[in-house]
Amino acid sequence: MEELIYNVLFKYFGYTEFRGLQKDILKRILEDKGHSLVLMPTGGGKSLCYQIPALIFKGGTLVISPLIALMQDQVDSLKKKNIPAEFINSTVSAEDKNKRLNSFLTGKTKLLYVTPERFRNPQFAEAIRTADISLLAVDEAHCISEWGHDFRPDYSRIEEFRQMIGNPLTIALTATATPDVQNDIITKLGLTNNDIKIFHEGIERPNLRLEVENVFDEKETLSEIYNILDTYKGSGIIYFSLIKNLEYYSQKLRDKGYKHGVYHGKLDPRERKKIQRSFLSGQENLILATNAFGMGIDKPDIRFVVHAELPSSIESYYQEIGRAGRDGNKSVCVLLYNSEDIYTQMEFIKWANPNADYYYSLYNLLKNNESAVNSMGIEYVIEQMSFKNKSDFRAETVLGMFDRYGVTEGNIERKNLKIVNPLPSQLEDDEYLKNKLTSDNKKLLSVVNYYKSPECRRAFISEYFGFKAKANCNNCDTCSENGKNN
Numbered sequence: 082m083e084e085l086i087y088n089v090l091f092k093y094f095g096y097t098e099f100r101g102l103q104k105d106i107l108k109r110i111l112e113d114k115g116h117s118l119v120l121m122p123t124g125g126g127k128s129l130c131y132q133i134p135a136l137i138f139k140g141g142t143l144v145i146s147p148l149i150a151l152m153q154d155q156v157d158s159l160k161k162k163n164i165p166a167e168f169i170n171s172t173v174s175a176e177d178k179n180k181r182l183n184s185f186l187t188g189k190t191k192l193l194y195v196t197p198e199r200f201r202n203p204q205f206a207e208a209i210r211t212a213d214i215s216l217l218a219v220d221e222a223h224c225i226s227e228w229g230h231d232f233r234p235d236y237s238r239i240e241e242f243r244q245m246i247g248n249p250l251t252i253a254l255t256a257t258a259t260p261d262v263q264n265d266i267i268t269k270l271g272l273t274n275n276d277i278k279i280f281h282e283g284i285e286r287p288n289l290r291l292e293v294e295n296v297f298d299e300k301e302t303l304s305e306i307y308n309i310l311d312t313y314k315g316s317g318i319i320y321f322s323l324i325k326n327l328e329y330y331s332q333k334l335r336d337k338g339y340k341h342g343v344y345h346g347k348l349d350p351r352e353r354k355k356i357q358r359s360f361l362s363g364q365e366n367l368i369l370a371t372n373a374f375g376m377g378i379d380k381p382d383i384r385f386v387v388h389a390e391l392p393s394s395i396e397s398y399y400q401e402i403g404r405a406g407r408d409g410n411k412s413v414c415v416l417l418y419n420s421e422d423i424y425t426q427m428e429f430i431k432w433a434n435p436n437a438d439y440y441y442s443l444y445n446l447l448k449n450n451e452s453a454v455n456s457m458g459i460e461y462v463i464e465q466m467s468f469k470n471k472s473d474f475r476a477e478t479v480l481g482m483f484d485r486y487g488v489t490e491g492n493i494e495r496k497n498l499k500i501v502n503p504l505p506s507q508l509e510d511d512e513y514l515k516n517k518l519t520s521d522n523k524k525l526l527s528v529v530n531y532y533k534s535p536e537c538r539r540a541f542i543s544e545y546f547g548f549k550a551k552a553n554c555n556n557c558d559t560c561s562e563n564g565k566n567n
Contacts, residue, residue: 082112089133093162099129102280106130109278110216110252111137116277118222118266119254122286123403124379127254128155131218134252135192136164140215141185143246144194147221147233150354152194154379159192168194169205178205186212197235200242201487214249217242219270222253223396226265227507227517231397234486234505240271251277256403257396260547283550284399284543288406290413291538291557293531297419302389303333305417310339313413315384316366320401322390322425324371330389331369341367344374372397381408387415391422393429394524395531395545418532426525428472434518435475437511440504442466443479447489448500455496462493482508535559 086107090096099107102119103126109115111134121127135142146152152168159166167181167190184190186208199205219225224233243251253266267277296302306319321327324345331343342356342365353373359365361380368374372392386405392398398416406412446465447454453461462476480498483489486505491497507513527545534541538557543550553560 082108085137086111086133089136090129093136093164094129100126101282103129106252106280107133109280110134110250114250116250116270116272117252118263118277118279119252120258120263120279120281121254121256122282122284123256123400124286124381124407125256125282127220127256130254131216131252132159132164132192134216135218138215140213140249141188141190142192142216142218143209143212143214143249144192144218144220145197145236145239145242146194147196147224147231147236148375149196150357151221152196156192156194164192165190166192166194169199170196182208188213197233197238197242198487200235200238200245206245210245212246214246217246217249217251219251219253222255222266223258223262225253225269226258226262234482237269239269243271257400257546259396259545263547281548283548284539284546285550286403286406287554287556288409288411289402289556290411291402291542291554292413293416293418293538293558295419295532296417302417302419303330305415306330306334306387306389307337309385309387309413309415310334310367313385316360316363316380316382317368317385317387318374318378318383318401318404319367319369319387319389320374320392321369321371322392322422322429326390327369327371334369339367341365341369344368344370346371346373372401375401378404379407380404382410383407383412384410385413385415387417389417391416391418391426391525392528393426393521395527395542396524398528398531399542399546416532423525423529426528427522430518430521430525432472432474433478434514434521435479436514437509439466439475440479440482440508443476444483444488444500444504447483447498451499454493455498458496459493535563 090099101121106117106119107130109117119127119130131142131144149170149172152170156166156168167184169178169181173181181190182205185193219239224231224236225239226232227237243249251270253270258266263279267274294305296305321330324347327343327345331341334341342359344353344356356365360368383405386402388398392401402414405414443466446462459476466476480493486508488500488502488504489498490501491499531541537553537560539554540550540552
């Protein structure tokens, strides 16, 4: 078996050696036929851990992936390596969906990527039951946990999906998961700790230098950004929390002659795709973005990642800085800390966690006024829910959650939104919603503590994720200040 996996590694991927725990994980999957939970830093080579078995197993490998853009990029990359892979999602025509599904059912396609929402489709669910599936890969597995930073309700149905396809051998993969989230992943898979082996590579990315700079105002923020852009040559990302701030600083950089692209969730999807492709291809070296610029940014030579505003959690921060230095060369990750950002994030958290009454009221509004909602759009919804604060985006939050939980079908922008299922119990449970709000605030507090901590930055992050690290990393600002940096 060892000779076989090395042959596959070289034939399809061009490598002669494995990295980190990859070889041990492959042996667990291919020799022991054992379930695995893989926690590996961003850029550590998680995908290889199911792509190689997919090429060896007789049956197919079904990959559950959260983002359409992410799976499309992965499939495009696999096809360039002559690996028979396909994806099915909402961007694919009905005819092509049937062709791709049939190709997987007949064994011509070895890897099929789908979003968990695909299982809502009765035709897909019925057909996939008949497939010969040797391996189920759950990518971005932290999305399973409602206490994780990127919860997807359909991910919590993974146990149901596994049963539907005959409880196949399963590998779950993520870069970020605290011990609580790890336990939640295992439970939601329908497994126990005795059923699954955890492979944890930690968060060590020694080539990433971690720094925090305290900034008081816009002038100091701009000064730090200019300094970084002038010091670190090559590709980089500057993250913002607010679109209006992103656009403001973008204009300031343009005025100074710094060329860059802009990426956020309110851009047209085609424009976002164009900007992402331009950055990945090297045509654009600098991107100013919100966290919408996320999964799928697999560019090896990003030399710096700057957070110009405070992130909402250590999980999201670590995932975002993990996009730097994937080629193993030195890169810098700078967090610009302005205490006023705390209040911005607290507002985000408040509006992202409506209470049960709000969910119930908006549900009834959609149910009883479907034609008005679709003819007048989101403005009508906001007006009927009677709030005046422009930063209050509870309506958007609830509509997003309704879509994620399968409460609604259609889209308010396309004027075809409708209620199709009752409210799930979680969204009617005030105690559950209050606990979620408290959890999100604790995550924000951890970011503040990261800034304030006198200890090694990398050690702080390691301990947050539940394991011990060295007392100092010799590659962060606190280690330098304490005279530990050689």
